Amino acid sequence: MELSMSGYNLVTTNGITQKEQSDVHLRSVDLNLLTVFDAVMQMQNVTRAAQSLGMSQPAVSNAVARLKIMFDDELFFRYGRGIQPTSRARELFGPVRQALQLVHNELPGASFEPKNSDRLFNLSICSPLDIRLTAQIINTVRQAAPYVQLTIKSYLDDNIEHQLRYQETEFVIGYTEFESANFHRLALFNDELVLAVAKDHPRIENSISSEQLFLESHAVVSLDHRGSFSKPYYQSTESIQAIAYESTDMNSVLSVVSQTYFVAIAPRWLVQACNETLNLKPVPLPWENAKRACNLTWHESTDRDKGHQWMKSLLKQFSLSM
Structure with missing residues (x-):
């Protein structure tokens, strides 16, 4: 195919720019598949993902098959009774979640109802603060939002900034002070x-x-x-x-x-x-x-997320109780 430059757009011989070709490709993609990808990544189980989406298991399995074609990767492999994501799926998870959350936040009437939500929150609480805070946080969340799920880990690795940026971990409670201005911090005690x-x-x-x-x-x-x-x-x-x-x-x-x-x-x-x-x-x-200082840290990209705002206000309570 012969290519020529026209202004700042690379134009093919049929007069279609590369950007237009990319837009045509995007319009051919079923973006609903991304919500399935997000649910499967969170649940690590097709059956539970189907339940959370209100879909049948065969429908979710079919969506996963289409996702594999879309991203040209296996994405998931069987592990015990569940599934595990491939490295490519892990790379995609953060950007996909962030994009879906941005869209959700802009929808009319978007809200977060703690009493009814079954959202999964991922927290990192460094040792030994996990001894002091984990049970209190779990019990406080259960009382305020009985269906909300928590995953908590106590070890902060060198990838923690990436995990915060792409919401693989939504909050860090620890002694670390992140240098980047994109990370917001509140001293709890x-x-x-x-x-x-x-x-x-x-x-x-x-x-x-x-x-x-x-x-x-x-x-x-x-x-x-x-x-x-x-x-x-x-x-x-x-x-x-x-x-x-x-x-x-x-x-x-x-x-x-x-x-x-x-x-x-x-x-x-x-x-x-x-x-x-x-x-x-x-x-x-x-x-x-x-x-x-024990700090509560999050990434600025989550500031408009109403669920994130609710969890943040709940965690701030621990600055008053210590």
Whole structure:
């Protein structure tokens, strides 16, 4: 096919621009299939997706077959009693959800009714805040919106910004401060940090100096674990004599500290909660400001989503209860 340039449009010999060809292709696509894709991705099960859409299972299976042709990918494969998305499906999920939500928000009368909604919300609550907040959030949501579903994970990986941007995760509760202006943040409360030590520690009683602190053997939450409250204090390991134990779970750290002469920086509430079950005591840190803000973070693209607004207002309540 012979091509020529006409202004800024690439024109074919039959006089149709590439943009017009793209528009013709888009008009040939059944955009209703995208709602099926979104439901199947959320449910990871064709039967449950059909129920949520008010469709028959064969109709959803047929739609999935058409989606595979549309995107030239298998999209899903069988896994146990459900299905798992391919890497291509995972790439598509965020943009498709965002596009559908944008359209929904602009429809006349678009609203979110918590009492009747069965919407799925995905939250990330970094450890150890998950211990403190998860059950409270689940119970609060259940009381306000009995059919709303929650999926909560406690580990923040390096892909968390992508997950927030494309609503794979809608909120992050943790100590992380995202640098991009596209992420909005609300400080819920401040955690006071202390030094957790065994009650019978031979060198530490009720206080400790900065010099002594960094001479001790430390147990830490993994230094590359995003959202760790202790990360700023361990940015440079040169001042620490030894990191003797490293874990992604704060409970494991405190358990090891209680049975050794290691030390660990931890929230006061967590050390006190472990007093009865573990051989631990909290010791004040030798710094004036030993607090970390717990932040609620979301991406600006969700600000007009009424369901998102409702969940945000619910999560803000925890700034008043801590």
